[in-house]
Amino acid sequence: MLNKVKISSRQFTILTTLFTIGSAILVVPSGIAALAKQDAWIAALAGLAAGVIIISMHILLAKQHPGKTLVEMLDTLLGKWLGRTVALVFIATLFLCGPSAVLNILSNFLTTQMMPETPIQSLNILFAVIVLMGVYLGIETFSRSAELIFPWIALLYIAFIVLVSFDVKPTNLLPVLENGMRPIWPAALSFVCTAFLPNIILLMIIPSVDNRRNEAGRALLIGGIIGSVVTIVIITITIMVFGPEFTARSMYPTYALARKISIGNFLQRLEAIMATIWFISLYFRMTIYMYAISIALAQIFNLKEYRPLVLPLGMLLVVMSVIVYPNITYQNSWDTRTWIPYTLVIGFILPLLMLCLSGFRNLNKQG
C-alpha cells in the first residue's frame, strides 16, 4: 500500500523540518537554559553535531533496506515473531510519549497562556480531529499542505526573529563556559533527545519518498539540521533577551519573547500571531507521529489498509493526552528522567543494534 504513494524529497525535507521544530520551539529553551545557563547555545550546537551522526545512522539503516519501513526492517532482521514484538512495543510506547505528549503540551500551553477557562478536552478533541483528518487523507495530502504552509511559517519566523532582535543584550551570553564543559553535556543530551532521536519514526515514511535520485536520506539530514538551527536561534535569542535565569524559570519562553515585541508602540501584542508558528509545527509533528504509528500497526498486524485504525487511535489519543501527565511538574521531571533514556533506546540503541545485525548478516552472506 505504501509503494503506490509518493512524495517528493523536497516535501520530505519540509516534513522533517517541521517535525524537528515540533514541540522543541516551545519547550526546549527553558529546559536547556536550566541546565547550561547562558551556554545553552553551545550545548545546542554540540547537540546538533551529535544529531548529525545519529541521523546519518538512521540514513545508513534506510539505505541498507531500501523501500522498507522500520517495521519491515525489524521483520527481516529479527524474524517475524521477535521482530513484530519489538515493533509493537516500540510503537505502543511511542504512541504514549509521542503524539499524546505533544497534544498535552499544546493544550497545556493554550490553557496556561491563552484560554484558561476552556476545558482541556474540548481543545484536544478539536485539534485531534484536524490531525486525524490529515492522517486519514494520507501522506501525499499532508505533505502538500506542509509545502504550502511552509513559506508562511518561514516568513513569520523571520519576522519574529527580526522584531525581537531589537531587544537583545549580547552581554547576557557572557561569560562563556563559566562552569566549564561539564554542564554542557547533559544539556546537549537533552537537546538531542528532543530534536533528533524521535526522528527515527521518520523511517516509517521514508519508503514513500520518491527516491529515484537518491535524495531521501539527504532530505532527512537537511530537514533535521534546518529544524534544529531554527531552534538554536530561538534558544540564543531568548537568552540574549531575558538572560538565562528568566528563560529557565519561564514555562514558555518563546511566547514570553513574542510578548516582548513592541516597535514604536504600534507594532506590538503579536504573540497570538507568533503562536501560529508552533501550532503548525506541533500539528505536523502530531500528524506524522499518528500516520507513522497507524502504518506501523497496519504492517505489524498484516492489514491491507491503515485507515480503519485512524479513528480508534484518535480516540485513544484524546484520552491519553489528558491523562498522560497528571500535572506539569510531573511532566518536567518525566522529560528529564524518562524521556531521555527512552529516546536513547529507540533512537540510538535500536538502530545501532539493527545496523550491527545487518552488518553481521552481510558478513555471513559473503562468508
Add this chain to the structure above:
Amino acid sequence: MIRRASCILLILVLIVSLTGCWSRHELNELAIAVGAGVDKKGDKYRLSIQVVDPGEVASKRGGTAASPVTLFTAEAETIFEAARKMTRTAPRKIYFSHLRMFVIDEALAKEGIGPVLDFLSRDHEFRTDFYIVVTKGSKAEEVLKIMTPLEDIPSNKLYFSLESSEKNWSPSLTVTLDELIQNFTLKGKQPVLTGLMITGNKKLGKTKRNIENIETYSRLQYSGLAAFKGDKLQGWLNDNQSRGYNYILGLVQGSVGHVPCDGEGKVVTEIIRTKTNMKGRIHQGQPAIDISVNIEGNVAEVSCRDLDLTKQSTLTEIEKKSEQKIKGFIESVIGKMQKEFKVDIFGFGEAIRRAHPAAWKSMKEDWEERYFPELPVTIKVDFKIRRLGTVSNSFLNELEE
C-alpha cells in the same frame, strides 16, 4: 441513513468548534486595568487598580463630567486575592493585559517587593511590557488618584512621561518586570527603580478641578532612582546621581547639561548620543573596574558674553569642563553606593563575572561586604562637541552693556 449519521456528526463537530467562545471576554464585559498600585496595610496588601472608562475616553465631544478612569481598591493577604476580591466593588472582571504602570509603595518597598512580583510573573494576563516604579513620599493609592492634564488616562501619562524623560532628560529609567526579575537573580547586580512623587496639593489633585485650571494644583513627577538590595529598598539617589548611574550603564539616550564659562553665564550642551564600556579586571588579585563613557553633544544654549565658539580651543575647553562634570556625577553615585548603601547597583560584580568567571566564584559570596566598597573604579569620559545649532557665535557677544 449515512446522510443522517454524517449530519449528526457534523453538528457534533460544529459544537466542538464553538469552544473558541469559551474563554471569550467581550470588551463591554471587561474592566481594562491601566495602572495598578500596591500598599501595605498591617499584614494585608492594599491593591488599587486604575481602570479605564472606555465611554469617557472615546467621546470626542467633551464627554460628560465623569472622570475617564476609576479606581478600585481591595485589601487581602495576597495580591491575587485582593484582585479577585475587587469583583465585590467592580462591576466587571479586571483585565490586566493592557497594564501600563505598576506602582509600588515606598514603605512596602522597604519591606521587600519580591512577594508582590511573583503573581505578576505567574499570571498569564500580565505582559512584561509595563513599567514598574516606586512612590516617594506618598502612597501608591494616592498616586493613582491624581488627575492629569493632556493625557486623560493618568497611567498613560505616567507611562509616556517616564519614557520621554528617560530619553531626553536621563535621571529616570524604565524598568520592566523581566529586567527586574533578572536583576534579582544576578549576584553581581542589584536592581533600581525610578521614584515617583506627587507635588503640590494632593487633596485638590484628586478632583477634576485639578485639570480645569491652566496651572494644575498637583502633579505627578519622577524624581531620581531608588537603589535596592535584593528586593528591599535601600535609599534614594538624587537627580545628578541618578544621571551618573545612567551614564555608567550606558542608558543615557539624550540629556542636557551646563558648564560655567570663564566669566559670567553658562554654556548648555545637549547630549545626543552616549556609549559606555564597562570592563572588569583583576589587578594583583584584586578586582577593579574600568568605565569609559563616550558622549556626543551639541551646543544648545549660551548665556555668557565673549565666548568665541568659532575657535577650536573654546570647544575643547567646553568639552573638558563637561567631561569633568559628568565624571563628577559618576563619582558621586559610586561613592554614595560604596560608602553609604554598600549595594552594587551598577553590575560591577557582573562585569567581573563576565571577565573572570573563575575569580568571581571566590568573591561572589561576600562581594558587597568586602570587595565592592573598596573597589577601585577608573572613569574615563570623552565628550565630543559636534555642532553649534543654527547660529555660530551668540549675539550676546555684540550686546552692549
